[in-house]
Amino acid sequence: MEDFYRELIIERYKSPHFRGELEPNDISFEDDNPACGDHIRIDVRLDENHVVTEAVFSGEGCAISLASADLLLESIIGKTIEELKETTKEDILDMLGIELGPVRLKCALLPLKVLKAGVYGVGETISSD
Amino acid sequence: MEDFYRELIIERYKSPHFRGELEPNDISFEDDNPACGDHIRIDVRLDENHVVTEAVFSGEGCAISLASADLLLESIIGKTIEELKETTKEDILDMLGIELGPVRLKCALLPLKVLKAGVYGVGETISSD
């Protein structure tokens, strides 16, 4: 089970590449995972063509959710808003490279949920089941 | 199981000896068995020494409860109020001469419950469990 905590996840958790806050920003959204009290905020800057130029996250969470945030943001830099909307649950799981039970799935998907909510506006959610 | 319905019970049910109403009376009380909608009223007349001179019942019920009423009233004629208070659940079961499950026990004891409530005043109940 240690491979559950792939080196990549621990490394990104301990030394994230995209941690921080952006003010001003074009998109900023935050949400919690009520199951564990995790809280993630994502700030995004876009250029005039709606391409992501900068993206960072802040907040608290477990290794899975924070590594997921870091990997997610890495993957969206240079993408347009429309491309970004197409990011799926599977993309996240591919990036993390691990299998997850239902509770941890919520951790892994929290950053994507936050990002999509920011893009689509409040209320949109993705199914994590 | 037919002996359950001893001849005595069927006979008293079909041809009760103490059915009726008394006006005026010295004690009159009525109550229901909510489990079956049975309803029994008992009217009693006393002499100056508080001895039961007349006692009758009215209402509706199953063979067990009505036979029980009839046998109970037969047993109290000539007794004083104080003696009457001492009638127990066992006395009733002895008179009926059968064994009863918890639901039917309530039927059998309804007349005694009504009588005692009339004597003691509302609210007094006997345990049927």
Add this chain to the structure above:
Amino acid sequence: MTGNSNTRFDVQQVRGDFPVLAREIRPGIPLTYLDSAATSQKPETVIQAMSTYYQENNANIHRGIHKLAEEATLAYETAREKIARFINAPAADQLIFTRNTTESINLVAYSWGRKYLSAGDRILLTEMEHHSNLIPWQLIAGELDLVLDFIPVTSEGNLDLDVYHDLLKKNPKLVALTHMSNVLGTINPLKEIIRNAKSVGAITLVDGAQSVPHFPVDIANLEVDFYAFSAHKMCGPTGIGALYGRKDLLENMPPFLGGGEMIKRVELRSFKANDIPHKFEAGTPAIAEAVGFGAAVDYLLEIGMDRIEEHEKLLTNYTLEKLLDVPDLTVLGPPAEEKGGVVAFYIKDIHAHDVAQILDGDGIAVRAGHHCAQPLHTKFNLPATTRASMYLYNTIEDIDRFIAGLQKVRDIFK
């Protein structure tokens, strides 16, 4: 167990699935169980599903990360999906687990009722309701000063739909009624009743305690707003029932019970409610029971609800025919064609309790009393009736024993 395609319905094989049916009530006297409207018997697969859950997967659900907790959560939510599909509900999250039909209806009364009803509002019920679909409304009517109206029951045991149409003109906020009467056996013309209720803007609630177990129920087709039922009457365990609700209604209703799992975020003096269905499931739910409920639905589907309905029809017709030969006996409710597998009756001058008691002597289990429908009995001026009710495991021989038992009753009281 029989497959549900073209094979014949083999009642002896079905009986083999139910351990209790092998029981002798007294030495040499088999059990003739005709009390399924009160609660059904349980097949071994349902009993075993719960035992296995406890022996292998038991854990508390939803928040646990460990293997058992994940398995238990999956088992619980899978059961929800199965049951939602069984009644053709649009989505599993519209199915709330409760203790029983009674709690399901109370949940609506407390949560929806207290938010949306106010003094002078009318609730339309029927005279054939089980106390479960009556007292919750009496309670809330007392609290909020509401008016209760009742669709009358005709002497044949049907709802008087002419009066219904008149009562709808008073603009009830809610029409709540049973799908099938547990005394008369009447199956109400729900589709039409619901359409009419909707045409005056009323919300509809249906008590499905006697329908879901006995014939196919299609929530999406009925377009009902709330639908309540119990596992224990449909081969499932005690301790669990369900409430289906229209999504927008459920989402806008305030929580009912407060506690763990129904929250998203809690502070000392405030909380944020969870999403449906969890918003309405406070505290540790009946997890093993949900597993058993799911297994019950699997079992019923394997037999086939159409075939269960057909089998019960056959038994009911046979019973009603045989009862014609018992003197002084009157059956309540509509004729066989309009009736589910519930036969309540009375015999002149013999109390229902005595009938049930004498039948019990021969191992025949029927129910005697007002069957939690006292106002209906009052209306027909009967303190009590005797009720025989059937299910998939009953046989023609069961009915024959029952009829013979009634003859004996008459002999004793002759």
Add this chain to the structure above:
Amino acid sequence: MTGNSNTRFDVQQVRGDFPVLAREIRPGIPLTYLDSAATSQKPETVIQAMSTYYQENNANIHRGIHKLAEEATLAYETAREKIARFINAPAADQLIFTRNTTESINLVAYSWGRKYLSAGDRILLTEMEHHSNLIPWQLIAGELDLVLDFIPVTSEGNLDLDVYHDLLKKNPKLVALTHMSNVLGTINPLKEIIRNAKSVGAITLVDGAQSVPHFPVDIANLEVDFYAFSAHKMCGPTGIGALYGRKDLLENMPPFLGGGEMIKRVELRSFKANDIPHKFEAGTPAIAEAVGFGAAVDYLLEIGMDRIEEHEKLLTNYTLEKLLDVPDLTVLGPPAEEKGGVVAFYIKDIHAHDVAQILDGDGIAVRAGHHCAQPLHTKFNLPATTRASMYLYNTIEDIDRFIAGLQKVRDIFK
């Protein structure tokens, strides 16, 4: 099973009573179950009692005359008596069956609360309450405009009794608190707290979800007014819990849920409530679960509650001692002497979810999160903690595996 007289407590023998403990979580990896505060495992006798009930006696209760109905009624009411005796309640009819602790507390909030509380009245709770003993009061406070006060938790994890005495001067109508914290393990000095509450005329309610399973509880001695607990945390099934209540209070409280069995007489627009406890048990109750609950109590009594308490103390002491050797780890709550078998902790820079997940890899089941006590976690500024909780079937080897697992967690995150 061991007798409860002078024989030694044989934990291996106890383990043999619990089928799930024989399970391998993954090939070669045994189950180390340290999540009993969430829900306990079930001994085979309890599982079997319910199966047997369904296989032999299943029927609906109270109104039935037939043999099965009488057996089922007797089984249900006998369970009530056993459980009442187990907590030394004055009489069985003061014990109401509910779904769980959560429903028990909601019942009091809805029924007692809405009758006896009004705007401006104060309810005194504590900062260590489980959401089950918090949200019901928030709901009713919102409805009736009540004021909630909280006895603070000290940094050591005890209730601040000085502040309690000050808060009592505000004359709360109700003091409601947990017997034992499910996070800190703190066992509150109930006797004194209740006496003080009574001296200002407050009604007292105790959440016994974590106490009744783990040490002897004596209701008569505590002189508490309401006491709530759940079967599933004490070797019993899901789907059933209990509420003890003082007789005069219960008798004067209005019904909570309406339906069958809670009535004496029903008309279309009114009803007369049944006597206690039936007044509060609407609809078909959790009958098989009551049977299982009774069997759980039999099982615990056979082992002996004193010996269970002692065994857990031993395990807790051992755990706390071993945890001293894990760097960067902080345990919440009071020292071993004042603590039940619940050990919640956090490790610097490692999230509780990650701890639980890595432990699960070695078959060790612990819980991670706020354990339905979010305000307490907020107070200590912790989003989540990891919790290991013990019961009669845990061993020193369980604890050793758990400690080894924590070392592995640290290695992975090193």
